Amino acid sequence: MPGRALVSVSDKTNLVELCSCLHRLGYEILSTSGTAAYLKEVCPITDVSTYTAFPEILSGRVKSLHPKIYAGILGRPHHHQDKQELDTHSIQQIDLVVVNFYNFASYKNTQQHPHSEEDFLDSADHMDIGGPCMLRAAAKNWQYVTALCDPDDYRWFMDILNHRVLSLNERRSLAAKAFDHCYHYDKLIAEYLHLTPTQNLSQTALLSTYLNSLQSSGLKPSQYTPLRYGENHHQQGYFYPHLIDKHAKLVKLQGKELSYNNFLDMDSAIHILREYPSESACVIIKHMVACGLSTGKERCAKDLFECALQADSRSAFGGTIGFSCTVDKASAEQMIQGFFEIILAPDFDQDALEVLSTKPQLSLIKVALKHPMANTAKDPSFEVRSLWSGLLVQNVAKPISGDNKMGQVVSKREPSAAQWQDLLFAFKLVKHQRSNSIVIAQEGCLLSHGSGHTSRIDACEFALNRLQPPLNRAVLASDGFFPFSDVVEQAAQYGIRAIIAPRGSKNDQASIDAANNHDLALVFTDNRYFKH
Numbered sequence: 001m002p003g004r005a006l007v008s009v010s011d012k013t014n015l016v017e018l019c020s021c022l023h024r025l026g027y028e029i030l031s032t033s034g035t036a037a038y039l040k041e042v043c044p045i046t047d048v049s050t051y052t053a054f055p056e057i058l059s060g061r062v063k064s065l066h067p068k069i070y071a072g073i074l075g076r077p078h079h080h081q082d083k084q085e086l087d088t089h090s091i092q093q094i095d096l097v098v099v100n101f102y103n104f105a106s107y108k109n110t111q112q113h114p115h116s117e118e119d120f121l122d123s124a125d126h127m128d129i130g131g132p133c134m135l136r137a138a139a140k141n142w143q144y145v146t147a148l149c150d151p152d153d154y155r156w157f158m159d160i161l162n163h164r165v166l167s168l169n170e171r172r173s174l175a176a177k178a179f180d181h182c183y184h185y186d187k188l189i190a191e192y193l194h195l196t197p198t199q200n201l202s203q204t205a206l207l208s209t210y211l212n213s214l215q216s217s218g219l220k221p222s223q224y225t226p227l228r229y230g231e232n233h234h235q236q237g238y239f240y241p242h243l244i245d246k247h248a249k250l251v252k253l254q255g256k257e258l259s260y261n262n263f264l265d266m267d268s269a270i271h272i273l274r275e276y277p278s279e280s281a282c283v284i285i286k287h288m289v290a291c292g293l294s295t296g297k298e299r300c301a302k303d304l305f306e307c308a309l310q311a312d313s314r315s316a317f318g319g320t321i322g323f324s325c326t327v328d329k330a331s332a333e334q335m336i337q338g339f340f341e342i343i344l345a346p347d348f349d350q351d352a353l354e355v356l357s358t359k360p361q362l363s364l365i366k367v368a369l370k371h372p373m374a375n376t377a378k379d380p381s382f383e384v385r386s387l388w389s390g391l392l393v394q395n396v397a398k399p400i401s402g403d404n405k406m407g408q409v410v411s412k413r414e415p416s417a418a419q420w421q422d423l424l425f426a427f428k429l430v431k432h433q434r435s436n437s438i439v440i441a442q443e444g445c446l447l448s449h450g451s452g453h454t455s456r457i458d459a460c461e462f463a464l465n466r467l468q469p470p471l472n473r474a475v476l477a478s479d480g481f482f483p484f485s486d487v488v489e490q491a492a493q494y495g496i497r498a499i500i501a502p503r504g505s506k507n508d509q510a511s512i513d514a515a516n517n518h519d520l521a522l523v524f525t526d527n528r529y530f531k532h
Helices: 015-024 033-039 048-052 067-074 080-088 104-111 117-126 130-140 151-161 168-194 203-217 260-273 301-311 329-335 350-356 417-430 456-465 486-493 508-517
Strands: 004-008 028-031 096-099 146-148 250-254 281-286 289-295 319-323 340-345 363-367 382-387 390-395 438-442 445-450 475-478 498-502 521-525
Touching: 004 015, 004 033, 004 067, 004 130, 015 028, 015 033, 015 096, 015 151, 028 033, 028 048, 033 048, 048 067, 067 080, 067 130, 096 130, 130 146, 130 168, 146 151, 146 168, 151 168, 250 350, 260 281, 260 289, 260 319, 260 340, 260 363, 281 301, 289 301, 289 417, 301 319, 301 329, 301 445, 329 350, 417 438, 417 445, 417 475, 417 498, 417 521, 438 456, 445 456, 456 475, 456 486, 475 486, 486 498, 486 508, 508 521
Parallel strands: 004 028, 004 096, 096 146, 319 340, 340 363, 475 498, 498 521
Antiparallel strands: 250 363, 281 289, 281 319, 289 445, 382 390, 438 445, 438 475
16 A cells, blocks of 8 residues: 655656656655755655654754654554554654665765865765665664665666565565665765875775775666677676766767677777877777877878788787777778777767768777876776686776886987887887787887787797888887896897886896997886786
């Protein structure tokens, strides 16, 4: 039999549909001021202050904290003493509590971190008290009361309500979800209050903030998308959109359903393209490794693609192409001559879309590469890997600075201005290749690479043997340091004139001596970007 519902929400998603359904089924709806104003055109609403005959006070801090509310939620209809006391005090039973809280996670993210005690004082206005209290009360009395805290559950709830009464197990399940919601909300606030006002959060505090935000977001069944398959055809794959960063959104314009591996390749493309924010770029990805890359402020999309393809056209077959510029008709006409799985870009012009539509199985993906949170304190800054035995978490390696002269020249010969540009280009790419990795580049284009080798020497030989010496204008980048002089010796034989690699070997001097003997420039960096 229809009863009484108390509705007080911050997130009003699907609320109109829910309350319209409740009204149609004969429910009386009580609501707090903000929610009541939102619903006034939808159905009859009784304001909580009218019901309790007690006004909101303390600037709205106290509005639902009243015995008529909590006794109505906690009362047990079939308990003789409860019923007698409710009747004595003219308190009516509340059968349904629909509540969600002020979004403290969003507030915390906008604040980045507290700089002063004033920030902590301000945060108090964003902490929900009445909502968690009402939800806990409803969850405690789940035998008689339904606690509804997730807007994604409304449609499921309405479907049941239209045909029958919720079962005891269904109310118990919703109660468990309500307590879980309260737990994560309280933990989020507690973590914030434990922080120390500072201009620079410690890594521990940053990690705590990130994991807590991830946890409080929750993985809801309605949020994932089943994929065509996982890493292999016999595995099932799923995609969850970023639960913290709403800017990290992919929009598919055409093409077949994406697979697990498609997402991995797109992610690799995005990370590489973000290394070159001041230039247009095109990258071709195969198995999470760049087999083609070109950049240039003056190069159009067609030229960028053609240059990237020259590095390894055989590996590019069936790959993923990423652009940091708009895809136009000319570049589209070039790309449809080959076979590719995905083209990813910040935009596609209409003529390009018409050309690419002739290959309906080709997936076109729009992505915002100029990320508003990149390299700021709000950037989540961590990446997580699941293991058989637990989780691994580490800082994200941020895009390398645009400084044209990163690292220290340790050879007698200095790189030329053009070589500095290419060294930076190559080192930004080798950062994202699978280790051991060697990248050979010239004039903003990848010439050759050796990636994913268990031997540093094999990686170098593989990259060099695909090219014809002499390479008088090419540069070489390594993701690992040089314990011996062999890479420098091999590079010199092919005519490489400048090398960049991380320092760190006890035998660094041997490579420096080899560079001087062959009159080539050698730059050592303090950062190593090894990628397992």
